[in-house]
Amino acid sequence: MKGSSFTYLIKEGARNIWVNRMMSLASIGILVSCMLLIGSAILLSINLNGMISYVENQNEMVAFLEDDADDTMVSEVKAALDKNSNIDSFSFVSREEALERYSEIVPESLLENLEQDKDEVFPLSFRITLKDLSLINETTAQIESIPGVMQVNAPTNVAETVTGIKRAVYLCGSGIVIILLAVTLIIIANTIKVTVFNRRKEINIMKFVGATDLFIRMPFVVEGILLGVISACMAYLLLWGGYTYLMGHVQAQASTALSAFLKNMVPFSKVAKQLLASFAVGGVAVGVFGSMIFVRKHLRV
Amino acid sequence: MIRFSNVSKTYDNGTEALKNVDLEIADGEFVFVVGSSGAGKSTLIKLLLREEIPSSGTIEVNGYTVNRLKRRQIPVFRRSLGVVFQDFRLIPTMNVYDNVAFALRVTNVSTRDIRRRVPYILSLVGLASKARCKMNELSGGEQQRVALARALVNNPKLIIADEPTGNIDPELSYEIVDLLNEINKVGTTVVMVTHEHDLVAQFNHRVITIDNGSVVRDDADWGQR
Ligand SMILES: Nc1ncnc2c1ncn2[C@@H]1O[C@H](COP(=O)(O)OP(=O)(O)OP(=O)(O)O)[C@@H](O)[C@H]1O
Numbered sequence: 001m002k003g004s005s006f007t008y009l010i011k012e013g014a015r016n017i018w019v020n021r022m023m024s025l026a027s028i029g030i031l032v033s034c035m036l037l038i039g040s041a042i043l044l045s046i047n048l049n050g051m052i053s054y055v056e057n058q059n060e061m062v063a064f065l066e067d068d069a070d071d072t073m074v075s076e077v078k079a080a081l082d083k084n085s086n087i088d089s090f091s092f093v094s095r096e097e098a099l100e101r102y103s104e105i106v107p108e109s110l111l112e113n114l115e116q117d118k119d120e121v122f123p124l125s126f127r128i129t130l131k132d133l134s135l136i137n138e139t140t141a142q143i144e145s146i147p148g149v150m151q152v153n154a155p156t157n158v159a160e161t162v163t164g165i166k167r168a169v170y171l172c173g174s175g176i177v178i179i180l181l182a183v184t185l186i187i188i189a190n191t192i193k194v195t196v197f198n199r200r201k202e203i204n205i206m207k208f209v210g211a212t213d214l215f216i217r218m219p220f221v222v223e224g225i226l227l228g229v230i231s232a233c234m235a236y237l238l239l240w241g242g243y244t245y246l247m248g249h250v251q252a253q254a255s256t257a258l259s260a261f262l263k264n265m266v267p268f269s270k271v272a273k274q275l276l277a278s279f280a281v282g283g284v285a286v287g288v289f290g291s292m293i294f295v296r297k298h299l300r301v
Numbered sequence: 302m303i304r305f306s307n308v309s310k311t312y313d314n315g316t317e318a319l320k321n322v323d324l325e326i327a328d329g330e331f332v333f334v335v336g337s338s339g340a341g342k343s344t345l346i347k348l349l350l351r352e353e354i355p356s357s358g359t360i361e362v363n364g365y366t367v368n369r370l371k372r373r374q375i376p377v378f379r380r381s382l383g384v385v386f387q388d389f390r391l392i393p394t395m396n397v398y399d400n401v402a403f404a405l406r407v408t409n410v411s412t413r414d415i416r417r418r419v420p421y422i423l424s425l426v427g428l429a430s431k432a433r434c435k436m437n438e439l440s441g442g443e444q445q446r447v448a449l450a451r452a453l454v455n456n457p458k459l460i461i462a463d464e465p466t467g468n469i470d471p472e473l474s475y476e477i478v479d480l481l482n483e484i485n486k487v488g489t490t491v492v493m494v495t496h497e498h499d500l501v502a503q504f505n506h507r508v509i510t511i512d513n514g515s516v517v518r519d520d521a522d523w524g525q526r
Pocket residue numbers: 312313314316317318336337338339340341342343344345496
């Protein structure tokens with residue numbers, strides 16, 4: 001293909017957008033709305049997931065060591081915990097620290113009645129947070145089997161609930177996104193169909209002056225790409241602005257109970273690149289394949 | 302050269318539009334095709350353009366066996382001829398110049414050649430001064446001259462016109478046919494369908510009469526009738 005043809009095709013695609021600007025505006029409007037809906041659904045599930053992870057991280061399990069544990073044993077347990085792939089973090093709690101924590105929640109008088117030496121009451125322990133709460137039973141068993149570990153206290157019930165919620169959020173989120181995608185495709189397909197139908201005369205003329213099918217298709221494809229990219233950028237900017245505004249607003253207003261959750265809202269910059277990329281790829285793919293399919297029908301002259 | 306050998310066309314709904322047509326048109330000829338409505342004139346043109354495929358028989362045009370062309374050969378074949386329709390088929394959102402240049406742009410002609418060729422053709426059809434006009438600023442006759450310019454711009458050996466004067470005033474019709482006449486004088490073959498007998502009578506050209514799907518008369522010129 002000659003350079004002049006290439007510039008012609010690009011120009012023609014851009015010209016078509018301008019000449020049919022009402023239709024182009026409508027297409028952009030539809031694309032942007034669909035992308036906004038899908039983007040919001042994605043952001044919402046990401047945030048719900050983030051909040052659940054926050055809850056997860058609050059749930060520590062405690063591994064108590066045998067009473068006669070000495071420094072070597074502690075470091076052996078440490079090494080074993082290091083090796084476990086489902087452990088996110090752990091920290092060693094000395095007898096003194098345990099006592100300190102305990103005295104924060106229990107009245108002083110109770111402690112004074114202890115028969116043993118105060119410093120000797122509490123066993124050595126590790127506070128452990130997990131990466132994946134749904135594997136809590138397996139991980140508990142693994143930790144219990146480490147020599148020197150006496151007992152593991154794990155919030156099994158909480159873990160089950162959280163895991164259940166997580167699965168539900170995931171399923172609902174994907175379900176909503178899939179439905180939105182399907183609706184989007186149907187709407188876009190119809191828009192492209194109308195656009196192509198409005199220009200069937202032009203296609204017919206091109207056929208009679210001897211344009212190849214590829215040449216007839218290209219301006220539509222270019223148009224699809226341009227509309228897809230424009231819509232992706234607009235949807236991205238709108239979502240960015242909207243989300244950032246909402247985040248600021250919600251975090252400023254939130255009551256203290258909620259604020260811990262909301263402080264954990266995923267910042268837009270974290271998902272920005274992926275969101276823009278998928279909008280652009282989605283928009284362009286829809287534009288290109290849509291025009292390929294619907295122009296085809298009118299090429300049979 | 303155009304040659305129809307025993308060509309028949311039956312549409313999917315069973316209409317027999319053409320029946321066993323044999324026809325030969327030599328290079329450089331000017332031929333009118335006349336006949337009553339529904340006789341099969343447009344069908345003949347559609348077969349010539351490979352818009353339709355004959356049910357049987359062979360059609361040769363400009364050295365191509367049209368009924369056997371592969372899909373990808375059709376564009377190249379169509380570049381060897383120019384077409385004019387009754388309804389002009391111009392693009393309303395483009396000006397005169399672009400409507401004509403369009404035919405070259407979509408067939409990979411270089412920008413340099415387009416800039417050279419289009420003004421020349423526009424002056425040939427008398428529209429040099431209207432190059433920047435939009436379609437809705439032109440009369441029917443002028444619009445048909447734009448269409449004619451578009452048909453001529455790639456220098457075809459053959460011009461095919463299906464009732465080119467059907468949508469314009471009788472006074473302007475003469476102008477269009479006269480223009481085709483001038484084009485024919487420099488060697489281009491012209492096949493023009495019409496049912497305006499008065500118009501045909503003003504030129505001394507071969508007249509093929511179709512009735513009910515068959516060629517019923519073939520006169521060297523209208524005066525012989
Ligand atoms: N696509 C089609 N499908 C079915 N029948 C058709 C089709 N096109 C034309 N016909 C029929 O074929 C016959 C010839 O039609 P054609 O268009 O060739 O006539 P025509 O001579 O051009 O008439 P007119 O002067 O009115 O334009 C008519 O009976 C018409 O109804």
